Amino acid sequence: MNTLTIATWNINSVRLRVRQAVTFIGKVNPDILCLQEIKCLPDQFPRTDFEALGYPHMHIVGQKGLHGVAIVSRLPVQVLDQDRLCPRAEARFQRVLIGGMEIQNIYIPAGGDEPDPEVNPRFAHKLEFLARLKTYATRRAREHTPIILAGDFNIAPREADVWSHKQLLKVVSHTPAEVQALDAWLEAGEFTDVARALIPEPEPLFTWWSYRNRNWKASNRGRRLDHIWVSSALKDAVLKSGRNAYAIWKEMRDREKPSDHAPVTLQIRR
């Protein structure tokens, strides 16, 4: 049976991480790679490195030094309008058609430290972006299927998505306001959180470990910030394919000069 592998990875500077990308691609061979935090302008993107690895098709939405998203693909890419979704017009969103599927690559703001939109404009921005994404993606899913949403959502919604639910309740990424916003999006009914559909709680799932913990592997204070959601047209196929269709490549967090995020993959039967 034919399968298509889609990967999402907050690479935290693509220019600094080309070697790690080569390693990941050699190990996993994804058909589509959604990158976040490329931290460069489109002209600065290491196109030739990805072309040499067999990825001639790319769509890059970048800005100078910060944020930035890119889709790198073995299959032809048709670029779709970005619809100016980010309230601050930062390089945090792109969508393309690949093989009849709409792929939305999403980098939701981290949101600062104070989880109060009244005093912290970055947290307000995060909540506003979430509200827009919910409305937009839900409408698109009712117009066009299948859709895959992938990216760094900067929210770990479930208790088993963080190393300590109690200790993170007031820490941005796991606060009730953000979790409710993400749940409202799911409850609109068009999308399935693939990781938790295939691997239910209480099994912990983490995709990110802070750089600020030198002994990150031993302490394992991780969070599941990176997500792949599929629209209803893909849900049954994903559920049937079993838990091995979803993977978090934690070994990439353990290499020299790693990103603080591990790549995540989903294999889709076609």
Added chain:
DNA sequence: ATGGTAGTTTCACTA
């Protein structure tokens, strides 16, 4: 309650 690290726009800011 604090500080810890990493990256780029750097003696400052985001994550």
